Amino acid sequence: QVQLVESGGGLVTPGGSLRLTCAASGFKFSDYYMSWIRQAPGKGLEWLSYISSSGGTIHYADSVEGRFFISRDNAKNSLYLQMNSLRPEDTAMYYCARELPVVPSTYDYWGQGTLATVSS
Amino acid sequence: DIQMTQSPSSLSASVGDRVTVTCRANQNINYYLNWYQQRPGKAPKLLIYTASSLQSGVPSRFSGSGSGTEFTLTVSSLQPEDFATYYCQQSFSPPYTFGQGTKLGIK
Numbered sequence: 001q002v003q004l005v006e007s008g009g010g011l012v013t014p015g016g017s018l019r020l021t022c023a024a025s026g027f028k029f030s031d032y033y034m035s036w037i038r039q040a041p042g043k044g045l046e047w048l049s050y051i052s053s054s055g056g057t058i059h060y061a062d063s064v065e066g067r068f069f070i071s072r073d074n075a076k077n078s079l080y081l082q083m084n085s086l087r088p089e090d091t092a093m094y095y096c097a098r099e100l101p102v103v104p105s106t107y108d109y110w111g112q113g114t115l116a117t118v119s120s
Numbered sequence: 121d122i123q124m125t126q127s128p129s130s131l132s133a134s135v136g137d138r139v140t141v142t143c144r145a146n147q148n149i150n151y152y153l154n155w156y157q158q159r160p161g162k163a164p165k166l167l168i169y170t171a172s173s174l175q176s177g178v179p180s181r182f183s184g185s186g187s188g189t190e191f192t193l194t195v196s197s198l199q200p201e202d203f204a205t206y207y208c209q210q211s212f213s214p215p216y217t218f219g220q221g222t223k224l225g226i227k
């Protein structure tokens with residue numbers, strides 16, 4: 001069965017960095033586009049970034065462009081999000097999500113999320 | 121950016137009721153509209169994609185319609201497990217924005 005498991009969240013001070021990992025299993029990871037989406041406590045969903053199946057195409061939301069970097073290692077079935085220059089407003093649950101193969105930017109499987117808290 | 125607006129923000133209903141949630145985009149997104157359900161403490165779950173296609177495994181009491189700028193999600197007969205928050209999301213162009221959510225509560 002398809003599984004996505006995020007890790008790497010935690011408490012960090014403003015200006016710090018975190019690297020999130022999403023471990024995928026139960027499907028051919030290298031065939032799928034993947035995305036990161038976050039949800040601040042008690043708030044709605046915010047799409048952050050996607051990466052193509054090969055890693056050759058990447059797109060970011062303006063709110064994280066230049067600070068966050070998405071990558072993947074298809075040999076390790078893993079997706080990453082490097083988060084730098086973190087701000088208190090980046091505090092959120094971070095989800096990785098798989099895209100439907102025939103309907104771009106539509107997310108059929110989500111991980112359980114990893115919580116990143118930015119606070120001094 | 122494309123702005124997505126859901127209405128209502130919250131509603132109360134009873135088991136067996138028929139409920140409809142509306143989502144409006146501030147520009148034409150054709151049929152690139154998805155609906156998700158999120159239960160407390162859980163990840164979102166895809167219900168409907170491309171406005172009206174039912175995701176595999178989702179009960180047929182859920183349906184979606186619309187195109188262009190106005191879309192609806194309908195639950196034909198509410199079940200206890202349907203009390204949750206619902207989000208629309210446009211997949212037309214990045215950034216792939218979500219609506220603010222509609223919280224469906226028990227009356």
